[in-house]
Every structure is written in structure tokens, then in C-alpha cells.
Amino acid sequence: MQPTATVLVYSDDANTREQVRLAAGRRPAADVPEVRFLECATLPAVLSALDRGGIDVCVLDGETAPVGGMGVCRQIKDEIFDCPPVLLLIGRPQDAWLATWSRAEAAVTHPVDPVDFADALAGLLRQRLSVGA
Template sequence: MQATRLSRRSDGPRERIASSIDPVTEATERTSPPVVLRVLVYSDNANTRAQVISALGTRPHPDLPELEYLEVATGPVVIGHLDAGGIDLAVLDGEATPVGGMGIAKQLKDEIRDCPPILVLTGRPDDAWLANWSRAEASVPRPIDPIRLAEAVVALLRGSA
């Protein structure tokens, strides 16, 4: 079945153009979720990065696509990746050194127009106000609770999808 598409020419009138694109296929392609969601995990500690990835797994919820992880150990690399785009969520270690995740979150939110959602890992539950100051959309305290982390990540990814 051929669909007819209207287009506007530079001189103003509309012209009918025959197209072999199926409207159902075209609509599905526009609204289909990505096959993979990219999650940046930042910490200077490889064990912390491994804990986050292990807690979330490849698919924290059946309604979401699979997760692909990008592990980062330095602040400038985090900024470079988020500035380049293609990241759906950033999980930042608020206790990382020499550059903490809360400071990076604040900088990213101030400098990147379409910054993806950010989750900050805090040193303790009472530090949630600092994560809020950094403009992170969510925070999870240590020790990392896999259920709490997954719930926060799923909520953020659903909101951005």
C-alpha cells in the first residue's frame, strides 16, 4: 500500500508526493524506544562502579530496554562524554576524589542544555540535601541497596524515555 505525503515547497503550495513508506512502520520507528539505554557510571573506585553495575544488571525493569554501561574514573572524562551526548543516565559517586560527583552534577546541569538525568551516590542519607543542591534528580545513600538503586534508576529512565 502506498501512502501519500504532503510536503511544502519553497514557493508555498502543497504538492502530493507518492511514497512507498508504510505510515504504521513510520510511526513505529518514530515512537520505538531505543534498543539500549546508555548509563555512565562515574567513580574513582572500581569496586563502586562494579557494585552499581551489579546492582542494576542489564535490565532493571521489563518495561525498559537493556542497559549498556560506560565506566568512567575521572571527572574531565565524565564531562566530555555528557557534552558529546548519547548518554541516557549518569550515576555519579558523590564521594569520588579528587572531583566529587556532586560538583560534577552541578557543573553538568549548569553547562549542558539537555543534560540527561543524574543520580548521585551519597556517603550517608543525610547528604541528600547536597545532592539536591547539585541539581541531581535523585540520590541513593551508601551502602548501596540494589532495590533502592534500581527503583531510582527506573524512575529516572522512565521519565526521560
């Protein structure tokens, strides 16, 4: 098992980024590696980080302005070779269809519920790391 996994967190709201970090903790589940977070507040920062590589999972805030996480997800799925799985933060459960449209692998509602978030993140880490193994 690799020593750490890198999770990119995209939100223009520092409080949302903090909620993500706190919900995941150092390790979202016992069978996945510890995580380190790469925080991005703008689309250019996200694209630059993905171009550099080494991202295991992306957490994208659907409520970010001016470019929301759903649009970013769809864009990176089209443009990034071997795009990491995406966990989308959605404003309400009724927006789950938009997460599907954006091609996100998972979605949780905002505000972040620590148990739901950690479960979803751990599932995506398992998926990504087993494929990359």
C-alpha cells in the same frame, strides 16, 4: 522502545562502579530498555562523554576524589545542554540536602542497595526516555 539505554557511571573506585553495574543488572525494570554502562573515573572523561552525547542517565559517586559527584552534578547541570538526569550516590541519608543543592534528580545511599538503586535508575530512565520519545 529503544534497544539499549546508556548509563554513565562516574567513580574513582572500580568496586563502586561494579556495585552499580551489578545492582542495575542488564535491565533495572521490565518496562525500560536494557542498559549499557560507560564507566568514567575522571571529570575530563565525564565531560568528554557528555559532549559526545547519547547518555541517558548519569550515576555520580558523591565520594569520588578529587572532584566529587555532587560538584560534578552541579557543573554539568550548568554546562550541558539537555543534561541527562542524575542519580547521585551519597555517603549517608543526611547528605540528601547536598544532592538537592547539586540538582540531582535522585539519590541513593552508598553502599548500593540493589532494590533502591534499580528503582531509582528505572524511574530516571522512564523520565528521560518519555521526554525523548
